[in-house]
Amino acid sequence: MNLLTRLHKMPFWSWLWFILGALYFLLPLLATFEFSISWDPADPLKAYTRVFADKDFWETFMYSNLLAVATILVNVILIVPTAYWIRLRVPEARRLVEFITLLPFVVPAIILVFGLIGVYSSPFKVPFTELTFLEPLTTFKFGTNILIVAGYMVLAMPYMYRSVDTGMRTVDVRTLTEAAQSLGANWFTIITRVILPNVRAALLSGALLTFAIVVGEVTLASFLGVDAFGPYLFLLGQHRAYEPAALSFFSFLLTWVAMGLIQLFTGGQGQAAGAH
Amino acid sequence: MAYLTLSNISKQFVDTYAVQDFNLDVEKGEFVSFLGPSGCGKTTTLRMVAGFENPTTGKITLDNSDITNKAPNQRNVGMVFQSYALFPNMTVAQNIGFGLRVRREKESAIKDRVKEMLSIINLESRGDSFPYQLSGGQQQRVALARALAIRPQVLLLDEPLSALDAKIRVALRAEIRSIQQRLGITTIYVTHDQEEALSLSDRIVVMNVGVIEQVGTPFQIYNFPETAFVASFVGTLNTGTAEVLDPAKGLLDLDGVQLASADDLNSRQKGDKVRMAIRPERFSFVSEEKKANVIDCKIENITFLGSIVRIQVIIGKTKFYMDTFNNPFLELPKIGDQTQITCSREAVLVLGDAPELGN
Numbered sequence: 001m002n003l004l005t006r007l008h009k010m011p012f013w014s015w016l017w018f019i020l021g022a023l024y025f026l027l028p029l030l031a032t033f034e035f036s037i038s039w040d041p042a043d044p045l046k047a048y049t050r051v052f053a054d055k056d057f058w059e060t061f062m063y064s065n066l067l068a069v070a071t072i073l074v075n076v077i078l079i080v081p082t083a084y085w086i087r088l089r090v091p092e093a094r095r096l097v098e099f100i101t102l103l104p105f106v107v108p109a110i111i112l113v114f115g116l117i118g119v120y121s122s123p124f125k126v127p128f129t130e131l132t133f134l135e136p137l138t139t140f141k142f143g144t145n146i147l148i149v150a151g152y153m154v155l156a157m158p159y160m161y162r163s164v165d166t167g168m169r170t171v172d173v174r175t176l177t178e179a180a181q182s183l184g185a186n187w188f189t190i191i192t193r194v195i196l197p198n199v200r201a202a203l204l205s206g207a208l209l210t211f212a213i214v215v216g217e218v219t220l221a222s223f224l225g226v227d228a229f230g231p232y233l234f235l236l237g238q239h240r241a242y243e244p245a246a247l248s249f250f251s252f253l254l255t256w257v258a259m260g261l262i263q264l265f266t267g268g269q270g271q272a273a274g275a276h
Numbered sequence: 277m278a279y280l281t282l283s284n285i286s287k288q289f290v291d292t293y294a295v296q297d298f299n300l301d302v303e304k305g306e307f308v309s310f311l312g313p314s315g316c317g318k319t320t321t322l323r324m325v326a327g328f329e330n331p332t333t334g335k336i337t338l339d340n341s342d343i344t345n346k347a348p349n350q351r352n353v354g355m356v357f358q359s360y361a362l363f364p365n366m367t368v369a370q371n372i373g374f375g376l377r378v379r380r381e382k383e384s385a386i387k388d389r390v391k392e393m394l395s396i397i398n399l400e401s402r403g404d405s406f407p408y409q410l411s412g413g414q415q416q417r418v419a420l421a422r423a424l425a426i427r428p429q430v431l432l433l434d435e436p437l438s439a440l441d442a443k444i445r446v447a448l449r450a451e452i453r454s455i456q457q458r459l460g461i462t463t464i465y466v467t468h469d470q471e472e473a474l475s476l477s478d479r480i481v482v483m484n485v486g487v488i489e490q491v492g493t494p495f496q497i498y499n500f501p502e503t504a505f506v507a508s509f510v511g512t513l514n515t516g517t518a519e520v521l522d523p524a525k526g527l528l529d530l531d532g533v534q535l536a537s538a539d540d541l542n543s544r545q546k547g548d549k550v551r552m553a554i555r556p557e558r559f560s561f562v563s564e565e566k567k568a569n570v571i572d573c574k575i576e577n578i579t580f581l582g583s584i585v586r587i588q589v590i591i592g593k594t595k596f597y598m599d600t601f602n603n604p605f606l607e608l609p610k611i612g613d614q615t616q617i618t619c620s621r622e623a624v625l626v627l628g629d630a631p632e633l634g635n
Contacts, residue, residue: 172359178328179361179419181348183375183426193374197365 029252036245047246056232057247061215064229067145068214071152072207075160078153080203083164084195087173101161104154109219112154116147117223144224151220156210163209167202168195204262212255277340279304279462280325280430285334287320287486294320296486298334302430305460307453309473312483313509318466321483322432325464327351338429354423358435360415362407368418369394369403375426393421396455413444420452424459431456431463437472449476470510474498482506504551504627513553514596517630520548526621528552531592536568537624549630556586558623559598561609562616569624575613589617 010018037044051057086094104112117138124134137143173195180190196203221228237244278301285298295317302308310318323329325336327348336344343351362371369390376386394400397417407415416436423431433452437445453476456463467473473480474494482489482497482505490502501507508515518528523541527534530552537552544550562570573589573596585608587598598617600606609615 171364172361175357175359175361176363178326178348179355179357179363179422180374180378181328182326182351182353182355182432183422184349184352184378185374186349189378194363194365198363200365 039242047242051243060229060232064215068211070149101158113220113223159209160206163202163206167199171198281337283335285331288332307463307478309465309477309480311473316483317486322466354428354431356433356436360419372422397421433465515553516594518552520544533592536621538621539626551627551630553625556597556599558619559617567618568621575609
């Protein structure tokens with residue numbers, strides 16, 4: 001049955017709820033777009049031109065993108081083996097780990113950032129001596145970057161862990177591992193060539209959510225004093241009218257492009273997993 | 277020395293033994309099946325050979341080399357799983373070549389080997405397909421080819437046909453046996469399906485609650501079961517409690533019906549209660565032929581099963597089944613008829629002491 005035939009067979013109420021839902025999401029977006037092009041009727045894209053011409057925009061945007069990529073990489077390295085090992089060897093620990101991954105929902109970002117600042121703004125000394133083996137992380141750029149990526153890892157953990165765990169649920173991780181082992185594969189080969197490719201879609205979903213969280217994040221970036229995209233957007237919103245609307249619409253487009261890329265890169269995987 | 281040896285193998289999980297004192301020698305090229313009900317320890321034993329479980333005690337040697345504590349990826353043992361376990365992200369050819377790539381063999385050698393394996397499993401045209409594009413039977417053939425591609429010293433199959441429908445199961449088991457014989461590979465096959473074990477194996481290991489009940493050829497296991505469990509698990513079996521009448525002559529009394537057995541009863545006393553058994557197909561009507569035991573009985577029920585007809589008879593107070601080939605010209609008795617059936621002395625098996633009745 002092709003898509004058109006299926007759409008024709010959809011009952012009235014399904015259509016109604018679908019249209020209402022679509023309007024709920026699309027109308028604000030449309031209003032934002034409409035507002036963003038209403039600055040100068042002679043030059044509807046003026047807000048966009050101004051934003052893209054701003055050096056600060058590119059600097060903060062690229063910096064936040066780098067932070068997002070770093071967060072995703074470290075999260076993948078930390079979470080994929082953890083979720084894999086829990087499924088394979090310690091399934092009884094799953095509830096505990098799920099609880100831990102949900103903690104960022106009950107511990108607000110403000111608490112997290114003050115905790116990080118409190119712990120890492122003093123030098124680390126060798127116990128019982130006055131010798132310093134690590135300067136306060138908040139006093140130099142690389143140290144602050146480590147802190148902010150660590151904070152973002154915590155904030156993104158529920159999304160990344162759940163995506164990966166759900167992905168692993170769709171494949172028989174234990175049997176695939178044993179099959180690979182019996183063929184001579186070591187742990188590194190198993191994770192990189194068998195497990196990761198089969199949770200690719202879940203991993204990309206988690207990465208997209210992490211990206212969205214990191215790029216727009218304000219609290220951690222503001223209190224750690226880094227020039228990230230979130231605080232830039234916040235400041236812009238306080239002083240300008242049209243540019244923030246243009247940026248919001250741009251962010252939406254970016255998210256859609258990311259979602260499209262996920263579909264492109266994971267095409268057919270759902271079928272494979274389903275068949276399994 | 278045997279090619280694969282399992283000596284005094286035990287496996288304990290917390291406070292229960294899954295396998296206890298398991299001893300087995302497997303010769304090179306032999307096809308051995310582990311047969312038993314769920315939870316009897318057959319899969320655990322297989323997993324210990326594969327290296328996925330470590331024995332609590334005992335030793336496993338393969339070609340004179342101790343592999344007891346070797347990691348699974350260092351054993352050179354191929355394994356086929358019930359759920360196929362094909363890598364969904366790889367094509368059929370990539371699946372088959374996976375083990376060879378892990379071993380860093382030359383790409384041209386991998387290509388040749390994959391081609392050879394595809395031809396063995398008759399899937400030459402499906403090398404570029406993904407597992408989800410294949411039927412269950414085809415997927416299991418690919419899994420078999422993948423396990424064989426690495427030229428394992430032993431091939432392990434863990435209920436490989438359980439997920440397939442009956443017709444494919446029969447076809448594939450013949451294919452597995454044919455490939456095994458062609459390649460001469462030592463094989464251990466785990467199943468709870470007695471028909472599979474009987475039709476495939478050179479030898480069968482019948483297991484129950486973690487211990488070996490009997491090891492023997494399919495012929496020995498079926499016709500000469502050594503324990504009551506083997507007798508009841510393999511094939512259909514009529515059992516009853518009889519009293520020893522004359523140990524020297526092998527005479528038994530079953531509810532007032534005298535039966536002669538070829539089994540040795542010399543260790544027993546007159547009046548001992550024993551558990552006896554007769555396979556349904558060992559009975560025939562006296563009108564057809566007369567054997568050592570002629571038994572009066574009453575026809576209780578008749579069931580048509582296609583190639584055979586199963587007749588339930590009452591001998592004394594015990595209900596027995598009798599199987600006879602479906603012959604359109606055979607005149608079957610009617611339900612309620614009194615008739616005579618017969619069986620040889622060899623058909624009457626004495627399995628051991630009769631179980632004592634509870635209070």
